[in-house]
Amino acid sequence: MKFITTAAVSLLVLVIGACTGGGSSAIKGKITGGEGQTIYLERLVNNRWGRTDSTVIAADGTFNMVPQQSLELDFYRVVLNDRDFIVLVADSTESIEINGEAGKLNGNATVKGSEQTLSLREFEKSVDKFFTDEEAALVALQTEASPERQAQLRDQVISIRKERTDHIKSWLQSNSATPPALAVVQMLDPKGEQATFRKVLDDLKPAMGHSMHYKLLKQQVDRYALKGAEPQDEGTPPGAKISVGNPVPDIVMPDPNGKVRKLSDLKGKVVLIDFWASWCGPCRRENPNVVEVYNKYKKEGFEVFSVSLDKSADPWKQAITQDKLTWPNHVSDLKFWESKAAQDYGVHSIPFPVLIDKEGKVIAFGNNIRGPLLESNLKQIFGR
Secondary structure (H helix, E strand, O other): OOOEEOOOOOOOEEEOOOOOOOOOOOEEEEEEOOOOOEEEEEEEEOOEEEEEEEEEOOOOOEEEEOOOOOOOOEEEEEEEEOOEEEEEEEOOOOOEEEEEEOOOHHHHOEEEOOHHHHHHHHHHHHHHHHHHHHHHHHHHHHHOOOHHHHHHHHHHHHHHHHHHHHHHHHHHHHHOOOOHHHHHHHHOOOOOOHHHHHHHHHHHHHHHOOOHHHHHHHHHHHHHHHHOOOOOOOOOOOOOOOOOOOEOOOOEEEOOOOOEEEHHHHOOOEEEEEEEOOOOHHHHHHHHHHHHHHHHHHHHOEEEEEEEOOOOHHHHHHHHHHOOOOOOOEEOOOOHHHOHHHHHHOOOEEOEEEEEOOOOEEEEEHHHHOOHHHHHHHHHHHOO
């Protein structure tokens, strides 16, 4: 189950080199279908991606981008457009070659020049089966009518997650000092894996301590230690600005018809704030589960407040209709990742669900309320 993420440090990190400084080696390659478009190099600064360099792709699809300054070892994005990018952990010691197809860079592009890239991709391939199997079990659970089979599928999900955790931890035992570990460890749940997170942070400090990604992860781990390890989305990039037991920021945005809707107007009800988008595959696959629990608990005071990170109104409206999202509270400012609500909540990947109580305080969020776990939380609240 792969998440759409701006930091992209869960499954698509490409590692180049292991030193800082040096010359500004070129980032070159060929992007079929990208002819005439501008390709950018971006770096995360103050929790936001900012452009540092750019070049125009030639008529034959080739490009050659020479960074203006030497690259520190850090996470970077090579971006063709809003959703089409590759994330690198790179410095200036090696030349990087990227070959791919416009519109498919995030999944199918190849990168040459790094043994660590190949190592990480081998690990990604090995762990991807767990995500695929989990997603299949969750999909089956949403359509299964038999209580006995539902129980079996829930147990299967739990078993798959345990096997995945064991696999990740085994890899980290021998690779915790390598830059990919900063990505891999975020596939784990900080709630129960504090020791593993601490080991990775300690082992990576010499090489990656300067990185914003490292600093954000350290802040997250420190926050867990101080607040008793409240639940959070495993695999979600650090930086979320909400925490269990605390009130959430209000969201005031227009719905598809232009009517302004406020999250605060739902005070007195249990609300699922659901950050999603029409273009997000995992979001669309999660929607049937949300529809099911909404129909089951809406008469008991449960509401869904959907916040779309779409850029255009038409696909947003079409997805609402196609997925039968019948609740009235759909909002968006159509600003994609620059959405005010996403920034207020520290959302870096979707789907990103947040369950709040009648007072507007966080009950749980992230993977802790996805799939069957959402209904499990609601059963505890509503008693059935």
